[in-house]
Amino acid sequence: MKKKIAILFGGKSTEHEVSRVSASSVLRNIDISKYDVYPIGITKDGEWFEYTGSIDKIENGQWEKDEYYKKPEGQKVLFNREVDVxxxxxxxxxxxxxxxxxxxRLIDIPCVGPNVMSSAVCMDKVxxxxxxxxxxIKQADYVVVTAVEYxxxxxxxxxxxxxxxxxxxxIKPSNSGSSVGITKAHDRKELIDGIEEAxxxxxxxxxxxAINAREVEVAVLGNDKPKAGVPGEILPAKEFYDYEAKYEDAESKLLIPADMNGTELEKIKKLAVKIYTALDCAGMARVDFLVDKVTSEIYxxxxxTIPGFxxxxxxxxxxxxxxxxYKDLISELIEFAIERNNN
Structure with a gap:
């Protein structure tokens, strides 16, 4: 019997649009010979809907206007335990x-990715x-600023x-992704503006x-015996890899494998797994590093914990x-979720 998988997309965050595109890719690549799929969209206002229309309309945002296919109260799909993962x-x-x-966790349904604690800690950069x-773990020097103190x-x-x-x-909001709200300051005015923006x-x-560094990323997969994939390197079109450079600028390049020798690649992979394990991650995570262009130190x-798809x-x-x-990767993530839920 096929397992029933609920794919959640959209959401209330500033990354709503990126989520829709990621989910569209997952929906196009998931193995439908093994799984029955329930796409569940969450609007920016937090309303949940089961959606059975075109994947294209998820990607371009038109799904919310597709009333014929939209069924209210999509969260019932979860609460009625009609899904397996x-x-x-x-x-x-x-x-x-x-x-x-x-x-x-509350309704005892396996969930792809790390648990509550790991997800919360990894989301909060501080x-x-x-x-x-x-x-x-070597990290860039930093100062934490709160709204009240500021x-x-x-x-x-x-x-x-x-x-x-x-x-x-x-300058970065502590809880944000896709480089939303992140700026680089070269002087006092830019620093003040950047903090107020964040x-x-x-x-x-x-x-x-700021470190004069290359940006290298490592994909990690698994539960108790995680493994690292081939490290990749970002070649941003702008001064740093902001939201526009990530998703809108065709000049940004991805280099896989990263421009490192075999020893360096293995070192950064082992470090990624160490960090993944230290944070008690499960299922998946993408660990992002800065490699100093002069000293080759890794920060x-x-x-x-839910990297772009x-x-x-x-x-x-x-x-x-x-x-x-891609299809096999999705299947493994689903199986890792079931395995972790059973242990």
Whole structure:
């Protein structure tokens, strides 16, 4: 008998559009000889709908207007336990941060990807740093800024950042993905503007020392015995790999394998698995690194527990380079979810 798989897409986060494109790719590649599929869309307002229309309309956002195919209260598909596994293709808040994972845990349905704790910690860039400092993982120097502190003593905070980090620096909302809300500051005005921009997306902001680095990513797959795929390298069209460079600029390039020798590739793969294990990840994650262009030192950038699954996304491409077809990758993720739920 075929397993019934609920594919969640959309969501309330700033990455709603990217989620739709990722989910469309999953829906086009999932093995329908093995699985019955229930696409469940979540609007930006948080309404859930079971959707049985065209995948193209998911990708372009027209699914919400396709009333003929839309069935209200899609969450009933989950609560009535009509599905065997939930595959949340939800990037960012209210999807990648442990919320949906907690819902699945509550109703005892296997969920693709890491558990509640791992998802929440990896989503929060500040707490990822706090945890991995214990494991002596090299990371860029940083300062944490909260909205309350910034409102009370802005100039003191700016002085502290300039003294500790100097320029250039990156400013990031602690809980955000796809580089939404991230800016690079070269001077005091850009730093203030960047912090205030990041505070639009989160009450907690991470300011990091900029490293003259290459961006290398590693796809990790598995539960208790995770494995790393072929590392890939980002060649951004802009000064850094922001949202536009990731999804809209055709000049951004992906290099698989990364331009590293065999020893360096194995080193970064082992480090990715170490980080994955330290954060108690399961199913999948993409571990992103910064490799200093001068010293070749490797710094952790961030960990993505629901990496992009679009046709240009690194996670499936890195596994394809390792000999794992997209369809097989999806099937393995589903089986890992069942395995973890049973243990």
């Amino acid at each position: 939930v595959f949340p293709v939800l990037h960012g808040l209210c999807g990648e941060d442990g919320t949906v994972q907690g819902l699945c 707490y990822t740093k706090y945890v991995l400092e214990h494991f002596e 409102g009370i003593s802005r100039d003191k905070i700016i002085d502290t950042i300039e003294k500790k980090l100097k320029y250039d620096v990156f 505070l639009k997306y989160d009450r907690k902001v991470l300011v990091e020392k 952790l950038n961030e960990v993505n 679009t046709k240009i996304s690194m996670y499936p491409k890195m596994w394809e380079a390792a000999g794992k077809a």
